[in-house]
Amino acid sequence: MKRTENKPSKLVIAGGSGFLGKVLRREVGRFFDEVVILTRNVRKPEHPNEHIVTWDARTVGPWTRCLEGADLLINLTGRSVNCRYTQENRREILDSRVRSTLALGAGVIAAEDPPECWINASSATIYEGSRDEPQTEDRGRIGNDFSMGVCQKWEAAFNDIPVPGTRKVILRNGLVLDSEEGALGELRSLVRKGLGGAAGDGTQRMSWVHRSDFTEMLLTAWKDRWEGIFNCTAPEHPTNAAFMKTLRRIEGAQIGIDAPAWLVKLGAQLMGTEAELVLKSRFVMPKKALERGFQFKYPNLEQALQHLVSDEKVVA
Numbered sequence: 001m002k003r004t005e006n007k008p009s010k011l012v013i014a015g016g017s018g019f020l021g022k023v024l025r026r027e028v029g030r031f032f033d034e035v036v037i038l039t040r041n042v043r044k045p046e047h048p049n050e051h052i053v054t055w056d057a058r059t060v061g062p063w064t065r066c067l068e069g070a071d072l073l074i075n076l077t078g079r080s081v082n083c084r085y086t087q088e089n090r091r092e093i094l095d096s097r098v099r100s101t102l103a104l105g106a107g108v109i110a111a112e113d114p115p116e117c118w119i120n121a122s123s124a125t126i127y128e129g130s131r132d133e134p135q136t137e138d139r140g141r142i143g144n145d146f147s148m149g150v151c152q153k154w155e156a157a158f159n160d161i162p163v164p165g166t167r168k169v170i171l172r173n174g175l176v177l178d179s180e181e182g183a184l185g186e187l188r189s190l191v192r193k194g195l196g197g198a199a200g201d202g203t204q205r206m207s208w209v210h211r212s213d214f215t216e217m218l219l220t221a222w223k224d225r226w227e228g229i230f231n232c233t234a235p236e237h238p239t240n241a242a243f244m245k246t247l248r249r250i251e252g253a254q255i256g257i258d259a260p261a262w263l264v265k266l267g268a269q270l271m272g273t274e275a276e277l278v279l280k281s282r283f284v285m286p287k288k289a290l291e292r293g294f295q296f297k298y299p300n301l302e303q304a305l306q307h308l309v310s311d312e313k314v315v316a
């Protein structure tokens, strides 16, 4: 995957030390001659072609040199939303996304040989909760509460950066499913404890995507020259009750105690997180990707979960 015959291919991942970064490094990194991980902390490379470059995720510095000649820049930086939305955490959730995007923008603008393509993460949570009407890129309703507002400001910061030499893509990701980490890891742990019943009334939809389809959509966006905003979710959107039932069956769990909304709220408070992450209905359709002929390897939840659980057993 080289831009020119004699130039080594380069991938830069800002925020590449986190959950999605690790997925990409494992599944996509090998396609590039060089992979640069931009991180706030000195870390050891995990793969032979990796270089670690430090930055503060908010200001321009010597790190911008790593952007020179990159084929693809991916930005996954952002304080985790899995926390209580205190004033301080709200500020950090927003700032870490907007300021890292602006710092990268300044670096890309200043580059002599800027990245050919820049993919910035966003979230399917940018759309208002919907139980019966799929939210698409062109017709989805975007709201203004804290989480939707963060996504809007994050995307606006990215969209406003004038980089004519760099193709810009936003992926509005649903819950990316991997065997033991991320959201699925937490849900499986609940299921194994007998607590994997429906949350709230269970009718809220869940927008998810298998990790392989996430990485494949990202690579396709780069290789097929997509530009603009794309929903990165599987085309099937089970209710929370159906999702948990499928997961219980695959895990062989005999029972799964339901948690009414008040209990989810109490539990979230005790666990230092927000009930919204579980109770909001996310019914997000990958319309533009499907129109472009993108083929999901795991369009169906049962298949996706079967694969992730058996995959883990093979690895173990």
Ligand SMILES: NC(=O)c1ccc[n+]([C@@H]2O[C@H](COP(=O)([O-])OP(=O)(O)OC[C@H]3O[C@@H](n4cnc5c(N)ncnc54)[C@H](OP(=O)(O)O)[C@@H]3O)[C@@H](O)[C@H]2O)c1
Pocket: 015, 016, 017, 018, 019, 020, 021, 038, 039, 040, 041, 056, 057, 076, 077, 078, 079, 080, 081, 092, 096, 100, 121, 122, 123, 124, 172, 173, 174, 175, 176, 177, 182, 183
């Ligand atoms: N995981 C999903 O299913 C999912 C779904 C939809 C959207 N997203 C979005 O996609 C992005 C990546 O997700 P992820 O699950 O990989 O997140 P993650 O595991 O929390 O990793 C995010 C990275 O951001 C950096 N970071 C954390 N706090 C920061 C702060 N206060 N200031 C600056 N940088 C900070 C960290 O890198 P260093 O410590 O190395 O600097 C971290 O590795 C996030 O913005 C997330 O909201 C994720």
